[in-house]
Amino acid sequence: MLLVHCPYCEEKRAEIEFAYAGEAHIARPLDPAAMSDEDWARYLFIRSNPRGRHHERWRHIHGCGRFFNAVRDTVTDKFEVTYKAGEPRR
Amino acid sequence: MSGFRLDQGGRVDRSRRVSFSFDGATYRGFAGDTLASALLANGVMLFGRSFKYHRPRGLLGAGSEEPNALVSVSRGPGRHTPNLRATAVEIYEGLAATSQNRWPSLKTDLGAINDRLGMFLPAGFYTKTFMWPRSFWDKLYEPAIRRMAGLGEAPSEIDPDHYGAVYAHCDLLIVGAGPAGIDAALEASGTSKRVILIDEQDEPGGGALDDPALWSWLNESLKDLAAAPNVTVLSRTTAFGYYHDNFVGAVERLTDHWAEIGSGPREKLWRIRAGAVILAQGAIERPLVFAANDVPGVMLASAARTFLQRYGVAVGKSVALMAAHDSGWRDAFAHARAGVNVAAIIDVRETIDAALLAEAQALGIAVRLGHSVIEVHGRLGVKGMTVARNDGSAATRIACDALLMAGGWTPSVHLWSHSKGSFAWDEALGAYVPDRPNEKVRCVGACSGKWNFGSGIVIDALPTPRNQARIKAFVDFQNDVTAKDIHLAVREGFKSIEHIKRYTTTGMATDQGKTSNLNGLQIASQALGRPVTEVGLTTFRPPYTPQTFGALAGHAKDDLFQPTRKTPIDGWAEEHGAVFELVAQWRRARYFPQGGDDMHAAVNRECRAVRSAVGIFDASTLGKIEVVGPDAAEFLNRIYTNPWKALEPGRCRYGLLLREDGFITDDGVSARLTPDRFHLTTTTGGAARVLNTMEDYLQTEWPELDVWLTSTTEQWAVIALQGPLARQLLEPLVEGIDLAAEAFPHMAIREGTICGVPTRLFRVSFTGELGFEINVPAAYGRALWEQLMNAGAAWGITPYGTEAMHVLRAEKGFIIVGQDTDGTVTPHDAGLDWAVGKKKPDFVGKRSLARPDIVAAGRKQLVGLLTDDPAVVLEEGAQIVADPAQAIPMTMIGHVTSSYWSEALGRSIALALIEGGHQRMGEMLHVPMPGQVIRAKVSSMVFYDPQGARLHV
Incomplete structure (x- = not known):
């Protein structure tokens, strides 16, 4: 069970307090109606699935309730950093 | 039958005799004995039958690495534990243990025919032989294999024991309380660190327990640790898995060694989060690979010394040693000094340390260097061995009743491997040793590989002049894998150790290859002609030793498996005989039988009441x-x-x-409610x-x-009053709200009080009748329900449950998300286009409604379905076809999502998701069921009051 650092609570807490929420930095397009089917499908379905550094979202659902971003290595399963939503990609 | 108790020695308490039984025969041992040591002391050599060949097997080891001596212990209904290692079962008065995988008895096992048929049971035998025909697997092959090849029987009754669990946090966790682990704990004992030291055995000490010279040190050290307030020592506790971020799972066995079972938990699961971990798991001696190295009485030299010095038991009257490593010589010397005859020391090496030779000579032990055992005589126990020079010459038979093997040492790196630490190959040890850590962890003592084990050579198999294909030289004792099997796997083209492992099953038994992995790897490396490091290393995975499901489940079973959510009105429903169902985690009243009605009669009565008078329904589970x-x-x-x-x-x-x-x-x-305040409801789940x-x-x-x-789901109790008389019933109870139709229309909300309690009163309907949903603070829910029941008695008020609710909503074509939809249904598919704001520039999901596959023809769409025979109620989930004459497998075009008997219509109704359903109105479709094909016509989803006249009153 991982330890996850919540950037809002500023504490490392056990993974069971958190919920994974998919890849990070995929902003909902501002004007979906203007997008082609292909671009919209890419937004909906295509994820980077990297081997190594993965930018992903977590929610401290049984804590402060905030969504935040993290960089986790998909090979070692280690968190490199967690940071608040809205902050630039690390 | 040649082991015996020495007159003195060992840590057993000779003043406390303990009687126990094995396969029905009664034996006596001493307090402190394991089942293995006590049986050995009684001359028992035969402990079990092997997995595949049913060969007689004795003890190989003396600890949790034991692959052969698996037993079952029964202590009453539900308390049957199979596959325990006899070397790790402490005896207590009345212990009843039995052997496994034999029929009719351990000595006469009919399954042993497999041993004679060995040539027909090579590696991959099951995969090769039972491939065809496929249909034979379930009925013939698998049951037969399960009968013949197996371990103990799973218990069939419910486990009456309970199991505890604890989260623990410490700065330092030390796994293994041998000398290295104890030293590490002593070092930390004077500090402010919280330290936990755990050990799987019944007493701490590890290797020190086998060495009387260390006993006084051990006593003093344990006293010091007991006095240290920052150190917790846990015995009988197995660290079974090492997970992320220094999270270690361990199971403490609390009562299995007690003669009388108390009321406390049987085992306790420790979930330990440690700042740092020290692994001090020791090392396990390796067997040597030679013909018939599995005859009962052939065992690890270190195990024999454990029996000798820890339990005061000699494994034989005349023991011999087959060594490739110096450590075995010292084990043999210990036997000689304890008065046990040492028949011979055979060493595969040509030269040996002069001091060892001198000591052997002084003890009068015959030594043969450059020799190997080429055969072991005896079937149920060792009667002797034939040894030969390494070139095959000068074969000589030597009598002995036990044969010790000293094949060198394998550091126990299981938890290190769980923690994903990396490994380095140690040529001298012939073993992988811990290299770079992946967590805050280090290894100390023998498991680190940096330990003076003495010198020895690494050898994949002993030389033999015999035809390798004709001998059974075991590598994996528990899974019955021989050197020949691994050679065969390589000849058949397997190159990776991961594949060789799975094909031969070496290292895949419950012992996880503790004694077999490295021999298997060496043999594969030899056969492939490639260095071990290129052949690889398989990964160890939790659990280190098998653990009970009980310990892992803990209290999360039966009523405590998951919480049952109950509404404030649940108690009333229970007192009034409701039959409940679970919806998500909620317990909901399904129907209220009266006077012995079945569900059908009760639901029909409840539906009639709602359509003709007034029904009352607990809707508190709605999400808010x-x-x-x-x-x-x-x-x-x-x-x-x-x-x-x-x-x-x-x-x-x-x-x-x-x-x-x-x-x-x-x-x-x-x-x-106000411009800036909304009260939302969601589905219950x-x-x-x-x-x-x-x-x-x-x-x-x-x-x-x-x-x-x-x-606010749990802040509000919600009572639905539905039916043509609902308003009349409600009127005298409500203050501050005008209930008149024009003042309070359908789909409106008003705030006021009801029976003096503040309420958010919704005029809404999930039944198609005039209806209200009364929200009151949860604490008033039951009192209000009772008031409404009293006030409604004159109006024929009838409580109804979720089943009637379903019938009533289906009559109106109201969908249940998750029942009539399945995550692939769009608003258009569900006939809910009216609920989509076409003029809104955007909302969640809007853009997707224009995706090509969403607008394509032929999507499954929700429609009504009316059976030709109105009395037939379709089964929910039944598949629908257009052409019942089509050959099987037919083309399925949809399925029934909701289906009920409609009391209001006097016929069955159903909803179904059907390809192109909207275009099929009036079409006759077919529902093939066992014994019949049911005809049903596609219809509108709204079966009752399609104009909604009953709502707007």
């Missing part, structure tokens, strides 16, 4: 979210498919929630998910919106 803030309407406008900004305070709206991919995920009626989705959009996509979301 309070949405507050200046941007609340804007937020809902973006979240839901329909327009919200123009909704006037005091009015309600049916909200449909899509995922971004355009599919329906939830629905519910919500009300605008969807409340948490919906709130999470809303929070996600609010926090990450639209942080500029000033909105607060609060779950």
